[in-house]
Amino acid sequence: MGGKKEFKAAYFEKLEALLKEYKSIFIVTVDNVSSQQMHEIRQSLRGEGVVLMGKNTMVRRALKGLINDSPEYERLLPHVKGNVGFVFTNADLKETRNKILSNRVAAPARAGAVAPGDVYIPAGNTGMEPGKTSFFQALGVPTKIARGTIEITTDLKLIEAGNKVGASEATLLNLLNISPFTYGMGIYQIYDNGQTFDASVLDIEESQLLKAFSSAIATIASISLAVGFPTLPSVMHSVVNSYKKVLSVAIETDYEWEEISELKDRIANPDK
Structure with missing residues:
Protein backbone atom coordinates (compact mmCIF):
# COMPACT_ATOMS: atom_id res chain seq x y z
CA MET A 1 0.00 0.00 0.00
CA GLY A 2 2.85 2.32 0.95
CA GLY A 3 4.45 1.61 -2.41
CA LYS A 4 1.33 2.79 -4.26
CA LYS A 5 1.20 6.02 -2.28
CA GLU A 6 4.87 6.69 -2.92
CA PHE A 7 4.40 5.99 -6.63
CA LYS A 8 1.43 8.39 -6.86
CA ALA A 9 3.29 11.09 -4.91
CA ALA A 10 6.31 10.74 -7.21
CA TYR A 11 4.06 10.84 -10.29
CA PHE A 12 2.27 13.98 -9.07
CA GLU A 13 5.62 15.68 -8.45
CA LYS A 14 6.90 14.70 -11.90
CA LEU A 15 3.75 15.94 -13.64
CA GLU A 16 3.87 19.24 -11.76
CA ALA A 17 7.56 19.69 -12.61
CA LEU A 18 6.95 19.00 -16.30
CA LEU A 19 4.01 21.42 -16.41
CA LYS A 20 6.25 24.13 -14.98
CA GLU A 21 9.18 23.35 -17.27
CA TYR A 22 7.31 23.02 -20.58
CA LYS A 23 4.84 25.45 -22.14
CA SER A 24 3.38 23.03 -24.70
CA ILE A 25 1.80 19.59 -24.42
CA PHE A 26 0.69 17.17 -27.12
CA ILE A 27 -2.16 15.00 -25.84
CA VAL A 28 -1.54 11.82 -27.82
CA THR A 29 -3.53 8.65 -28.45
CA VAL A 30 -1.56 5.45 -27.97
CA ASP A 31 -3.94 2.72 -29.14
CA ASN A 32 -2.02 -0.26 -30.55
CA VAL A 33 1.35 1.45 -29.92
CA SER A 34 3.95 -1.20 -29.11
CA SER A 35 6.55 -0.81 -26.39
CA GLN A 36 9.23 -0.76 -29.12
CA GLN A 37 7.48 2.12 -30.88
CA MET A 38 7.15 3.98 -27.59
CA HIS A 39 10.88 3.54 -27.00
CA GLU A 40 11.70 4.83 -30.49
CA ILE A 41 9.45 7.86 -30.05
CA ARG A 42 11.12 8.70 -26.73
CA GLN A 43 14.50 8.39 -28.45
CA SER A 44 13.50 10.66 -31.34
CA LEU A 45 12.27 13.33 -28.91
CA ARG A 46 15.32 13.21 -26.67
CA GLY A 47 16.52 16.73 -25.91
CA GLU A 48 13.31 18.43 -27.02
CA GLY A 49 10.42 16.54 -25.46
CA VAL A 50 9.34 14.18 -22.69
CA VAL A 51 6.69 11.46 -22.95
CA LEU A 52 4.60 10.86 -19.82
CA MET A 53 2.02 8.11 -19.52
CA GLY A 54 -0.30 7.40 -16.61
CA LYS A 55 -3.76 6.22 -15.61
CA ASN A 56 -6.40 8.81 -16.47
CA THR A 57 -7.79 8.84 -12.93
CA MET A 58 -4.34 9.59 -11.54
CA VAL A 59 -3.64 12.28 -14.15
CA ARG A 60 -6.97 14.00 -13.51
CA ARG A 61 -6.43 13.90 -9.75
CA ALA A 62 -2.98 15.42 -10.14
CA LEU A 63 -4.28 18.19 -12.42
CA LYS A 64 -7.18 19.01 -10.10
CA GLY A 65 -4.68 19.45 -7.29
CA LEU A 66 -2.87 22.11 -9.33
CA ILE A 67 -5.89 24.06 -10.62
CA ASN A 68 -6.15 26.41 -7.61
CA ASP A 69 -2.69 27.82 -8.33
CA SER A 70 -2.81 27.34 -12.12
CA PRO A 71 -6.45 27.47 -13.31
CA GLU A 72 -5.37 27.13 -16.97
CA TYR A 73 -4.65 23.43 -16.35
CA GLU A 74 -8.41 22.87 -16.12
CA ARG A 75 -8.48 23.07 -19.92
CA LEU A 76 -6.58 19.78 -20.03
CA LEU A 77 -9.16 17.82 -18.00
CA PRO A 78 -11.79 17.25 -20.76
CA HIS A 79 -9.12 15.66 -22.96
CA VAL A 80 -7.82 13.16 -20.40
CA LYS A 81 -9.97 10.26 -21.59
CA GLY A 82 -9.40 7.05 -23.48
CA ASN A 83 -5.94 5.67 -24.06
CA VAL A 84 -3.91 8.90 -24.04
CA GLY A 85 -0.60 10.26 -22.86
CA PHE A 86 1.29 13.57 -22.71
CA VAL A 87 4.28 14.73 -24.75
CA PHE A 88 5.82 17.85 -23.18
CA THR A 89 7.94 20.19 -25.29
CA ASN A 90 9.27 23.72 -25.68
CA ALA A 91 10.39 23.06 -29.26
CA ASP A 92 8.70 24.06 -32.52
CA LEU A 93 5.26 22.46 -32.49
CA LYS A 94 5.28 21.46 -36.16
CA GLU A 95 8.65 19.75 -35.90
CA THR A 96 7.66 17.91 -32.74
CA ARG A 97 4.36 16.84 -34.30
CA ASN A 98 6.18 15.45 -37.33
CA LYS A 99 8.51 13.41 -35.13
CA ILE A 100 5.59 12.00 -33.15
CA LEU A 101 3.65 11.01 -36.26
CA SER A 102 6.60 9.70 -38.27
CA ASN A 103 7.01 6.62 -36.11
CA ARG A 104 4.25 4.44 -37.52
CA VAL A 105 4.36 0.79 -38.56
CA ALA A 106 2.27 -1.16 -41.05
CA ALA A 107 0.10 -3.84 -39.50
CA PRO A 108 -1.95 -6.71 -40.94
CA ALA A 109 -5.72 -6.70 -40.62
CA ARG A 110 -7.05 -8.57 -37.60
CA ALA A 111 -10.57 -9.98 -37.40
CA GLY A 112 -12.63 -7.80 -35.08
CA ALA A 113 -10.39 -4.74 -35.41
CA VAL A 114 -12.05 -1.45 -36.39
CA ALA A 115 -10.75 -0.08 -39.68
CA PRO A 116 -9.27 3.42 -39.14
CA GLY A 117 -9.65 4.11 -42.86
CA ASP A 118 -11.14 2.65 -46.03
CA VAL A 119 -9.37 -0.54 -47.13
CA TYR A 120 -8.98 -1.17 -50.86
CA ILE A 121 -7.85 -4.20 -52.83
CA PRO A 122 -6.03 -3.15 -56.01
CA ALA A 123 -6.65 -4.73 -59.39
CA GLY A 124 -3.96 -7.12 -60.56
CA ASN A 125 -2.79 -10.71 -60.67
CA THR A 126 -2.78 -12.43 -57.29
CA GLY A 127 -0.63 -15.39 -58.27
CA MET A 128 -3.18 -17.71 -56.61
CA GLU A 129 -4.52 -20.89 -58.17
CA PRO A 130 -8.06 -20.95 -59.61
CA GLY A 131 -9.28 -23.19 -56.79
CA LYS A 132 -9.55 -20.14 -54.50
CA THR A 133 -11.92 -18.30 -56.85
CA SER A 134 -14.99 -19.07 -54.70
CA PHE A 135 -13.31 -17.38 -51.74
CA PHE A 136 -13.02 -14.13 -53.71
CA GLN A 137 -16.56 -14.46 -55.03
CA ALA A 138 -17.95 -14.83 -51.50
CA LEU A 139 -16.52 -11.40 -50.67
CA GLY A 140 -17.76 -9.84 -53.91
CA VAL A 141 -14.28 -9.40 -55.37
CA PRO A 142 -14.45 -9.33 -59.21
CA THR A 143 -11.96 -11.81 -60.68
CA LYS A 144 -11.02 -13.71 -63.81
CA ILE A 145 -8.56 -16.49 -64.58
CA ALA A 146 -5.48 -15.24 -66.44
CA ARG A 147 -2.48 -17.43 -67.25
CA GLY A 148 -3.70 -20.07 -64.82
CA THR A 149 -4.00 -17.72 -61.83
CA ILE A 150 -6.66 -15.50 -60.27
CA GLU A 151 -6.63 -11.88 -61.37
CA ILE A 152 -8.64 -9.13 -59.65
CA THR A 153 -10.21 -7.14 -62.48
CA THR A 154 -10.99 -3.81 -60.76
CA ASP A 155 -10.02 -1.94 -57.61
CA LEU A 156 -12.45 -2.73 -54.80
CA LYS A 157 -13.24 -1.08 -51.47
CA LEU A 158 -13.28 -4.10 -49.18
CA ILE A 159 -13.86 -2.41 -45.82
CA GLU A 160 -15.22 1.03 -44.99
CA ALA A 161 -13.64 3.19 -42.31
CA GLY A 162 -15.21 2.57 -38.91
CA ASN A 163 -16.40 -0.95 -39.74
CA LYS A 164 -15.05 -4.07 -38.09
CA VAL A 165 -12.82 -6.37 -40.08
CA GLY A 166 -14.48 -9.75 -40.69
CA ALA A 167 -12.62 -13.05 -40.43
CA SER A 168 -12.86 -13.70 -44.19
CA GLU A 169 -11.73 -10.18 -45.02
CA ALA A 170 -8.74 -10.49 -42.69
CA THR A 171 -7.82 -13.83 -44.26
CA LEU A 172 -8.04 -12.41 -47.79
CA LEU A 173 -5.91 -9.38 -46.96
CA ASN A 174 -3.28 -11.59 -45.37
CA LEU A 175 -3.30 -13.93 -48.39
CA LEU A 176 -2.66 -10.91 -50.60
CA ASN A 177 0.08 -9.67 -48.24
CA ILE A 178 -1.78 -6.41 -47.72
CA SER A 179 -1.12 -4.67 -44.39
CA PRO A 180 -3.76 -1.94 -44.59
CA PHE A 181 -3.38 -0.37 -41.17
CA THR A 182 -0.63 1.71 -39.61
CA TYR A 183 -0.26 2.06 -35.88
CA GLY A 184 1.51 4.74 -33.93
CA MET A 185 0.88 7.75 -31.74
CA GLY A 186 -1.90 10.04 -32.90
CA ILE A 187 -2.33 13.65 -31.82
CA TYR A 188 -5.66 14.23 -30.10
CA GLN A 189 -5.22 17.79 -28.85
CA ILE A 190 -2.53 20.42 -28.25
CA TYR A 191 -2.11 22.58 -25.15
CA ASP A 192 0.04 25.67 -25.63
CA ASN A 193 0.51 28.54 -23.17
CA GLY A 194 -2.81 27.89 -21.45
CA GLN A 195 -4.90 27.26 -24.57
CA THR A 196 -6.03 23.98 -26.16
CA PHE A 197 -6.64 23.48 -29.87
CA ASP A 198 -6.89 20.81 -32.55
CA ALA A 199 -3.71 19.60 -34.24
CA SER A 200 -5.02 20.78 -37.63
CA VAL A 201 -4.34 24.37 -36.51
CA LEU A 202 -0.63 23.70 -37.05
CA ASP A 203 -1.28 23.31 -40.78
CA ILE A 204 -2.52 26.90 -41.12
CA GLU A 205 0.18 28.88 -42.95
CA GLU A 206 1.11 32.48 -42.14
CA SER A 207 0.00 33.51 -45.64
Whole structure:
Protein backbone atom coordinates (compact mmCIF):
# COMPACT_ATOMS: atom_id res chain seq x y z
CA MET A 1 0.00 0.00 0.00
CA GLY A 2 2.85 2.32 0.95
CA GLY A 3 4.45 1.61 -2.41
CA LYS A 4 1.33 2.79 -4.26
CA LYS A 5 1.20 6.02 -2.28
CA GLU A 6 4.87 6.69 -2.92
CA PHE A 7 4.40 5.99 -6.63
CA LYS A 8 1.43 8.39 -6.86
CA ALA A 9 3.29 11.09 -4.91
CA ALA A 10 6.31 10.74 -7.21
CA TYR A 11 4.06 10.84 -10.29
CA PHE A 12 2.27 13.98 -9.07
CA GLU A 13 5.62 15.68 -8.45
CA LYS A 14 6.90 14.70 -11.90
CA LEU A 15 3.75 15.94 -13.64
CA GLU A 16 3.87 19.24 -11.76
CA ALA A 17 7.56 19.69 -12.61
CA LEU A 18 6.95 19.00 -16.30
CA LEU A 19 4.01 21.42 -16.41
CA LYS A 20 6.25 24.13 -14.98
CA GLU A 21 9.18 23.35 -17.27
CA TYR A 22 7.31 23.02 -20.58
CA LYS A 23 4.84 25.45 -22.14
CA SER A 24 3.38 23.03 -24.70
CA ILE A 25 1.80 19.59 -24.42
CA PHE A 26 0.69 17.17 -27.12
CA ILE A 27 -2.16 15.00 -25.84
CA VAL A 28 -1.54 11.82 -27.82
CA THR A 29 -3.53 8.65 -28.45
CA VAL A 30 -1.56 5.45 -27.97
CA ASP A 31 -3.94 2.72 -29.14
CA ASN A 32 -2.02 -0.26 -30.55
CA VAL A 33 1.35 1.45 -29.92
CA SER A 34 3.95 -1.20 -29.11
CA SER A 35 6.55 -0.81 -26.39
CA GLN A 36 9.23 -0.76 -29.12
CA GLN A 37 7.48 2.12 -30.88
CA MET A 38 7.15 3.98 -27.59
CA HIS A 39 10.88 3.54 -27.00
CA GLU A 40 11.70 4.83 -30.49
CA ILE A 41 9.45 7.86 -30.05
CA ARG A 42 11.12 8.70 -26.73
CA GLN A 43 14.50 8.39 -28.45
CA SER A 44 13.50 10.66 -31.34
CA LEU A 45 12.27 13.33 -28.91
CA ARG A 46 15.32 13.21 -26.67
CA GLY A 47 16.52 16.73 -25.91
CA GLU A 48 13.31 18.43 -27.02
CA GLY A 49 10.42 16.54 -25.46
CA VAL A 50 9.34 14.18 -22.69
CA VAL A 51 6.69 11.46 -22.95
CA LEU A 52 4.60 10.86 -19.82
CA MET A 53 2.02 8.11 -19.52
CA GLY A 54 -0.30 7.40 -16.61
CA LYS A 55 -3.76 6.22 -15.61
CA ASN A 56 -6.40 8.81 -16.47
CA THR A 57 -7.79 8.84 -12.93
CA MET A 58 -4.34 9.59 -11.54
CA VAL A 59 -3.64 12.28 -14.15
CA ARG A 60 -6.97 14.00 -13.51
CA ARG A 61 -6.43 13.90 -9.75
CA ALA A 62 -2.98 15.42 -10.14
CA LEU A 63 -4.28 18.19 -12.42
CA LYS A 64 -7.18 19.01 -10.10
CA GLY A 65 -4.68 19.45 -7.29
CA LEU A 66 -2.87 22.11 -9.33
CA ILE A 67 -5.89 24.06 -10.62
CA ASN A 68 -6.15 26.41 -7.61
CA ASP A 69 -2.69 27.82 -8.33
CA SER A 70 -2.81 27.34 -12.12
CA PRO A 71 -6.45 27.47 -13.31
CA GLU A 72 -5.37 27.13 -16.97
CA TYR A 73 -4.65 23.43 -16.35
CA GLU A 74 -8.41 22.87 -16.12
CA ARG A 75 -8.48 23.07 -19.92
CA LEU A 76 -6.58 19.78 -20.03
CA LEU A 77 -9.16 17.82 -18.00
CA PRO A 78 -11.79 17.25 -20.76
CA HIS A 79 -9.12 15.66 -22.96
CA VAL A 80 -7.82 13.16 -20.40
CA LYS A 81 -9.97 10.26 -21.59
CA GLY A 82 -9.40 7.05 -23.48
CA ASN A 83 -5.94 5.67 -24.06
CA VAL A 84 -3.91 8.90 -24.04
CA GLY A 85 -0.60 10.26 -22.86
CA PHE A 86 1.29 13.57 -22.71
CA VAL A 87 4.28 14.73 -24.75
CA PHE A 88 5.82 17.85 -23.18
CA THR A 89 7.94 20.19 -25.29
CA ASN A 90 9.27 23.72 -25.68
CA ALA A 91 10.39 23.06 -29.26
CA ASP A 92 8.70 24.06 -32.52
CA LEU A 93 5.26 22.46 -32.49
CA LYS A 94 5.28 21.46 -36.16
CA GLU A 95 8.65 19.75 -35.90
CA THR A 96 7.66 17.91 -32.74
CA ARG A 97 4.36 16.84 -34.30
CA ASN A 98 6.18 15.45 -37.33
CA LYS A 99 8.51 13.41 -35.13
CA ILE A 100 5.59 12.00 -33.15
CA LEU A 101 3.65 11.01 -36.26
CA SER A 102 6.60 9.70 -38.27
CA ASN A 103 7.01 6.62 -36.11
CA ARG A 104 4.25 4.44 -37.52
CA VAL A 105 4.36 0.79 -38.56
CA ALA A 106 2.27 -1.16 -41.05
CA ALA A 107 0.10 -3.84 -39.50
CA PRO A 108 -1.95 -6.71 -40.94
CA ALA A 109 -5.72 -6.70 -40.62
CA ARG A 110 -7.05 -8.57 -37.60
CA ALA A 111 -10.57 -9.98 -37.40
CA GLY A 112 -12.63 -7.80 -35.08
CA ALA A 113 -10.39 -4.74 -35.41
CA VAL A 114 -12.05 -1.45 -36.39
CA ALA A 115 -10.75 -0.08 -39.68
CA PRO A 116 -9.27 3.42 -39.14
CA GLY A 117 -9.65 4.11 -42.86
CA ASP A 118 -11.14 2.65 -46.03
CA VAL A 119 -9.37 -0.54 -47.13
CA TYR A 120 -8.98 -1.17 -50.86
CA ILE A 121 -7.85 -4.20 -52.83
CA PRO A 122 -6.03 -3.15 -56.01
CA ALA A 123 -6.65 -4.73 -59.39
CA GLY A 124 -3.96 -7.12 -60.56
CA ASN A 125 -2.79 -10.71 -60.67
CA THR A 126 -2.78 -12.43 -57.29
CA GLY A 127 -0.63 -15.39 -58.27
CA MET A 128 -3.18 -17.71 -56.61
CA GLU A 129 -4.52 -20.89 -58.17
CA PRO A 130 -8.06 -20.95 -59.61
CA GLY A 131 -9.28 -23.19 -56.79
CA LYS A 132 -9.55 -20.14 -54.50
CA THR A 133 -11.92 -18.30 -56.85
CA SER A 134 -14.99 -19.07 -54.70
CA PHE A 135 -13.31 -17.38 -51.74
CA PHE A 136 -13.02 -14.13 -53.71
CA GLN A 137 -16.56 -14.46 -55.03
CA ALA A 138 -17.95 -14.83 -51.50
CA LEU A 139 -16.52 -11.40 -50.67
CA GLY A 140 -17.76 -9.84 -53.91
CA VAL A 141 -14.28 -9.40 -55.37
CA PRO A 142 -14.45 -9.33 -59.21
CA THR A 143 -11.96 -11.81 -60.68
CA LYS A 144 -11.02 -13.71 -63.81
CA ILE A 145 -8.56 -16.49 -64.58
CA ALA A 146 -5.48 -15.24 -66.44
CA ARG A 147 -2.48 -17.43 -67.25
CA GLY A 148 -3.70 -20.07 -64.82
CA THR A 149 -4.00 -17.72 -61.83
CA ILE A 150 -6.66 -15.50 -60.27
CA GLU A 151 -6.63 -11.88 -61.37
CA ILE A 152 -8.64 -9.13 -59.65
CA THR A 153 -10.21 -7.14 -62.48
CA THR A 154 -10.99 -3.81 -60.76
CA ASP A 155 -10.02 -1.94 -57.61
CA LEU A 156 -12.45 -2.73 -54.80
CA LYS A 157 -13.24 -1.08 -51.47
CA LEU A 158 -13.28 -4.10 -49.18
CA ILE A 159 -13.86 -2.41 -45.82
CA GLU A 160 -15.22 1.03 -44.99
CA ALA A 161 -13.64 3.19 -42.31
CA GLY A 162 -15.21 2.57 -38.91
CA ASN A 163 -16.40 -0.95 -39.74
CA LYS A 164 -15.05 -4.07 -38.09
CA VAL A 165 -12.82 -6.37 -40.08
CA GLY A 166 -14.48 -9.75 -40.69
CA ALA A 167 -12.62 -13.05 -40.43
CA SER A 168 -12.86 -13.70 -44.19
CA GLU A 169 -11.73 -10.18 -45.02
CA ALA A 170 -8.74 -10.49 -42.69
CA THR A 171 -7.82 -13.83 -44.26
CA LEU A 172 -8.04 -12.41 -47.79
CA LEU A 173 -5.91 -9.38 -46.96
CA ASN A 174 -3.28 -11.59 -45.37
CA LEU A 175 -3.30 -13.93 -48.39
CA LEU A 176 -2.66 -10.91 -50.60
CA ASN A 177 0.08 -9.67 -48.24
CA ILE A 178 -1.78 -6.41 -47.72
CA SER A 179 -1.12 -4.67 -44.39
CA PRO A 180 -3.76 -1.94 -44.59
CA PHE A 181 -3.38 -0.37 -41.17
CA THR A 182 -0.63 1.71 -39.61
CA TYR A 183 -0.26 2.06 -35.88
CA GLY A 184 1.51 4.74 -33.93
CA MET A 185 0.88 7.75 -31.74
CA GLY A 186 -1.90 10.04 -32.90
CA ILE A 187 -2.33 13.65 -31.82
CA TYR A 188 -5.66 14.23 -30.10
CA GLN A 189 -5.22 17.79 -28.85
CA ILE A 190 -2.53 20.42 -28.25
CA TYR A 191 -2.11 22.58 -25.15
CA ASP A 192 0.04 25.67 -25.63
CA ASN A 193 0.51 28.54 -23.17
CA GLY A 194 -2.81 27.89 -21.45
CA GLN A 195 -4.90 27.26 -24.57
CA THR A 196 -6.03 23.98 -26.16
CA PHE A 197 -6.64 23.48 -29.87
CA ASP A 198 -6.89 20.81 -32.55
CA ALA A 199 -3.71 19.60 -34.24
CA SER A 200 -5.02 20.78 -37.63
CA VAL A 201 -4.34 24.37 -36.51
CA LEU A 202 -0.63 23.70 -37.05
CA ASP A 203 -1.28 23.31 -40.78
CA ILE A 204 -2.52 26.90 -41.12
CA GLU A 205 0.18 28.88 -42.95
CA GLU A 206 1.11 32.48 -42.14
CA SER A 207 0.00 33.51 -45.64
CA GLN A 208 -3.48 32.11 -44.91
CA LEU A 209 -3.71 34.12 -41.70
CA LEU A 210 -2.59 37.31 -43.46
CA LYS A 211 -5.11 36.74 -46.25
CA ALA A 212 -7.94 36.19 -43.75
CA PHE A 213 -6.84 39.25 -41.75
CA SER A 214 -6.71 41.45 -44.86
CA SER A 215 -10.12 40.20 -45.98
CA ALA A 216 -11.61 40.95 -42.56
CA ILE A 217 -10.16 44.49 -42.59
CA ALA A 218 -11.56 45.11 -46.07
CA THR A 219 -15.01 43.85 -45.00
CA ILE A 220 -15.04 46.06 -41.89
CA ALA A 221 -13.98 49.07 -43.94
CA SER A 222 -16.70 48.44 -46.55
CA ILE A 223 -19.46 48.09 -43.96
CA SER A 224 -18.23 51.14 -42.03
CA LEU A 225 -18.23 53.29 -45.18
CA ALA A 226 -21.67 52.01 -46.21
CA VAL A 227 -23.34 52.88 -42.88
CA GLY A 228 -21.28 55.99 -42.20
CA PHE A 229 -19.83 54.66 -38.97
CA PRO A 230 -16.09 55.39 -38.70
CA THR A 231 -13.76 52.58 -37.63
CA LEU A 232 -9.99 52.29 -37.68
CA PRO A 233 -9.95 50.31 -40.99
CA SER A 234 -12.29 52.82 -42.66
CA VAL A 235 -10.81 56.13 -41.46
CA MET A 236 -8.19 56.40 -44.19
CA HIS A 237 -10.80 55.63 -46.88
CA SER A 238 -13.10 58.28 -45.37
CA VAL A 239 -10.32 60.87 -45.40
CA VAL A 240 -9.45 60.09 -49.04
CA ASN A 241 -13.11 60.14 -50.11
CA SER A 242 -13.71 63.42 -48.30
CA TYR A 243 -10.63 64.99 -49.87
CA LYS A 244 -11.85 63.92 -53.31
CA LYS A 245 -15.17 65.67 -52.62
CA VAL A 246 -13.33 68.82 -51.53
CA LEU A 247 -11.29 68.73 -54.74
CA SER A 248 -14.46 68.33 -56.83
CA VAL A 249 -16.08 71.34 -55.15
CA ALA A 250 -12.92 73.45 -55.48
CA ILE A 251 -12.59 72.67 -59.20
CA GLU A 252 -16.15 73.88 -59.83
CA THR A 253 -15.76 77.06 -57.73
CA ASP A 254 -13.30 79.91 -57.28
CA TYR A 255 -11.96 78.48 -54.04
CA GLU A 256 -8.17 78.32 -54.31
CA TRP A 257 -5.11 76.96 -52.53
CA GLU A 258 -1.72 75.99 -53.88
CA GLU A 259 -2.44 72.36 -54.70
CA ILE A 260 -5.86 73.01 -56.25
CA SER A 261 -4.43 75.86 -58.32
CA GLU A 262 -1.89 73.46 -59.82
CA LEU A 263 -4.64 70.91 -60.51
CA LYS A 264 -6.89 73.53 -62.16
CA ASP A 265 -3.98 74.65 -64.32
CA ARG A 266 -3.32 71.06 -65.47
CA ILE A 267 -7.00 70.58 -66.32
CA ALA A 268 -7.13 73.85 -68.23
CA ASN A 269 -3.83 73.25 -70.00
CA PRO A 270 -3.43 69.47 -70.48
CA ASP A 271 -0.63 69.92 -73.04
CA LYS A 272 1.41 72.17 -70.80
